[in-house]
Amino acid sequence: MPDLEDLYREIILDHYRSPRNRGELASPPAHRIEGFNPLCGDEVVVTLEVEDDRLADIKIAGAGCSISQSSASLMSAAVKGKDLDAVRRLIRTFKSMMSVHEATLGSDGASGDGSGADGEGAEPEPVDLQKLGELAALQGVVKFPVRIKCATLSWNALSQGLDEAAAAR
């Protein structure tokens, strides 16, 4: 059985207690996306500005559990100032870290949760945790399937924000 230490790594608790890039950018010009987890009432508000194929700025607001809030904070630190291509790649890598393990959990039956994977990352590929840096601290979340949606909440909002920014150009 996974330990709590797998879930609540020190980096996660640090980002929960002291979230980075906290607040909201003025919208417009920033794109503003709200993400909700109806199960637990968590919400995250991502505001972002894109300049020349670069994620010029991002801020995070909202309230929720340590996993949703630290994931949002870690995400903001990882993507701020990056090229959009690199941001997209990181989103894919992060979400495959969440879904690869989800599929693994489903097959060993140890999770006791019959819900299985939600279809994302249908072709599991090895995730290079090196590329994820501090974000790799969130890999323990996948041992707690109920919490995966907490971790991906802000990433889905970011992904949606990039789509909106692309459509607006």
Added chain:
Amino acid sequence: MSRLDVETIRKDFPLLARSVHGKPLVYLDSAATALQPRSVLAAMDRYYEMTHANVHRGVYATAEEATRLYEAARVAVGRFVGAPDPEREVVFTKNATEALNLVAQSWGRRNLAPGDRVLLTETEHHANLVPWLMLAEERGIVLEYLTIDGDGRLDLSDLDRKLDGVKLVGVAAMSNVLGTINPLARIAEAAHAAGALVVADGAQSVPHLPVDVKALGVDFLAFSGHKMLGPTGIGALWARAALLEAMPPFLGGGGMILDVRLDRFLPAEPPQRFEAGTPPIAEAVGLSAAVEYLQGVGMDAVRAHELELTAYALAAIDERLGDTCRVFGPPAGPDRGGVLSLDVQGVHPHDLAQVLDQFAVCVRPGHHCAKPLMRKLGVTATARASVGLYNDEHDVDVLIEGIAEASRLFA
């Protein structure tokens, strides 16, 4: 009144013998769903092994037996809540939610016109809120709300004024978040004086308190089987016979008609009028066994035990956790049920529940299907621990140990 012997009772519930993460299960989620005693499971097994047939149709022996068991369950469940005429006044539904929707869709659509007022409370579970919001959207009825004070009790100071012109009052007998046991008899008396009917959501009260519809004076009472030691998939609506007789069908189909032609139908008498399709027969048998179990223990004893445990929990939380753990709702007393909504400083309810799971403690994080109340309390969620007749002080001690660990982890 005999005291409840919790050690003996615990042996009747197979799930309590289970271990999770190498620790014995501490089940504190009875407000969401209760565990089943072996007698309920055995009654359902016996029904499927020896009797199973569809009800109200066949003439063969097992079909007659199934009908007899199903109708006997109706009487048992009705008597359990003090129904004067259980054969005619108890409608089996899927759960309390469906029972409340039945009232809104059948009684409500027949009796409420645009501009008519329905008085609810801001503490209602979505099940006694959304059906009325749907009706408000559909036909422009007006919803008004009783509010709560700082202890989570309904503010009834201006009840008579708020009742003026109201057609129906909808109120939970006991809050699933605050544990407040609302003064239904007082509300019903005032409502009737103002010409309004009362629909009570008994999902949390029927499993935990002695309930008598005659004493409460309400007109409708909805409750769920699985919260009162029965199986999922069955609930009940008790309503005054005269009201049911004047209500149109809710769902249409087999079993609810007297006659059908290609251009019209004649509905059956209540309660069959409201039970379209094959009903939950095995579940009714299981619910009947659950009622028998609760009556064997005695609802006075159940209530006394749960109040004692609630008082123990509130005092122990205060003593061992101090200001770091807030519990919503009134202090332990005659109007307090065994629902403890916790707000632990610096620990999100979802994280608290996760840590508690490591202690094999089952609690529920979230909004508990009472989002307006969450907003009123100024939180997005709480972690809710709720007691049943099979819980003891040890369960509370493990809960508090887990909360302390969560506080330490997130400090």
